[in-house]
Amino acid sequence: EPEVTQTPSHQVTQMGQEVILRCVPISNHLYFYWYRQILGQKVEFLVSFYNNEISEKSEIFDDQFSVERPDGSNFTLKIRSTKLEDSAMYFCASSDGSQGANYGYTFGSGTRLTVV
Amino acid sequence: QQQVKQSPQSLIVQKGGISIINCAYENTAFDYFPWYQQFPGKGPALLIAIRPDVSEKKEGRFTISFNKSAKQFSLHIMDSQPGDSATYFCAASLNTGGFKTIFGAGTRLFVKA
Numbered sequence: 767e768p769e770v771t772q773t774p775s776h777q778v779t780q781m782g783q784e785v786i787l788r789c790v791p792i793s794n795h796l797y798f799y800w801y802r803q804i805l806g807q808k809v810e811f812l813v814s815f816y817n818n819e820i821s822e823k824s825e826i827f828d829d830q831f832s833v834e835r836p837d838g839s840n841f842t843l844k845i846r847s848t849k850l851e852d853s854a855m856y857f858c859a860s861s862d863g864s865q866g867a868n869y870g871y872t873f874g875s876g877t878r879l880t881v882v
Numbered sequence: 883q884q885q886v887k888q889s890p891q892s893l894i895v896q897k898g899g900i901s902i903i904n905c906a907y908e909n910t911a912f913d914y915f916p917w918y919q920q921f922p923g924k925g926p927a928l929l930i931a932i933r934p935d936v937s938e939k940k941e942g943r944f945t946i947s948f949n950k951s952a953k954q955f956s957l958h959i960m961d962s963q964p965g966d967s968a969t970y971f972c973a974a975s976l977n978t979g980g981f982k983t984i985f986g987a988g989t990r991l992f993v994k995a
Contacts (some may be wrong), residue, residue, distance in 0.1 A: 771924075797981055809918075809926060809971060809985040821981050857925045869914055869975070871983065873925030 768792040770859050772874035779848050779881055787843045787877045789858030798841045799859040799871065800833065802826070809857070815841065816863075848881045855879075886974050888973055891976030895993050901959040904990045905972035908953065912974035917946065917957050920969045926985075929970070930957070932933070962993045 771790040791798050800812040814821040815833055823831075832837050832844045841860075845852055855878050859871035888915040894899045894921045907913075914933055918926035931943045932939045932955065939946045945958040959966055 799982075801985075808987045811982045816981065824982075837931065843888070856914040859925075870916065870928045870931060871926075873918075873927065875925050 768872070769873050770842060770858055770860055770874035772856075772877050774877060775875065776878045777880070779879070781850060781881055783848050785845050785848055787845075787856050787858075787879070787880065789841045789843075789874055790839055791841055791858065791860035792872055793839070794862055795860035795872070796863045797821075797861045798833075798835065799861075800843045801857045801859060801873075802854040803857065803876075804854045812843070820857075845879075848879075852882050853881045866877070884976075884984050886972060886984050886986040888972050888989060889908050890989060891987070892990040893961045893992070894989065897962065897964060897993055897995050899993075901962045901966070901991055901993070902956055903955045903970055903972065903991075905986050906952075906954045908963065909974070909976075910953070911976055912984075914967060914975040915946070915948065915955050916973050916975065917944075918971045918985070920971065920988075926971055959991075962991075964993045964995050967991055967993050986992050 773788045798815040801809050803809045811824045813823045813827045830846045834842050855876045856872050857876045859873045861871050916931035917929045919929045920926045930941050930944045932948050943960045948955045969988045969990050971988050973983045975983040
């Protein structure tokens with residue numbers, strides 16, 4: 767079964783440092799998303815991406831965050847200057863859009879980001 | 883209002899019993915209501931989903947009941963098994979003005995053997 771692949775599985779970074787979280791969505795999928803989950807809490811929407819541009823972003827997705835699809839296969843989330851409160855599990859997801867953009871995501875296994 | 887309220891926060895069910903998780907929403911523009919199952923250390927996985935023009939959808943032991951007028955929907959897990967022990971998230975999606983899915987807070991289900 768096709769998978770969404772995320773790397774690294776765990777990243778530890780110093781506060782103020784830049785991090786890039788990487789995702790390889792399923793190859794024929796057209797819609798891409800980043801969500802985050804603070805330990806034991808709800809899954810929170812960050813950003814959706816379609817046709818090489820951001821479709822929608824949440825209040826969490828401020829100027830410190832950016833997304834890119836640099837080469838047609840990877841989908842990255844960059845946090846420019848990490849804060850302690852950015853510590854969370856970050857999930858990438860994709861959907862093929864055959865029934866609509868949001869109709870059934872496939873999530874990756876996540877990257878656990880720890881800011882120290 | 884784009885919140886989805888989910889209850890209970892946790893649920894313990896005997897093997898073979900019925901697990902019921904409830905969700906409520908406010909925004910009538912939501913047009914797709916999926917349920918996701920998450921095991922520890924894994925991403926959420928789509929379990930079953932319904933659109934608001936249908937009142938019930940069943941897939942195996944999993945059934946969604948949808949009440950459009952009350953703006954509520956629920957997941958029923960029949961003949962619950964220990965392997966069903968996981969966190970379940972209800973969600974609601976908007977396809978207008980951007981693409982996003984709003985998740986409920988999650989229900990931790992434990993099925994006792």
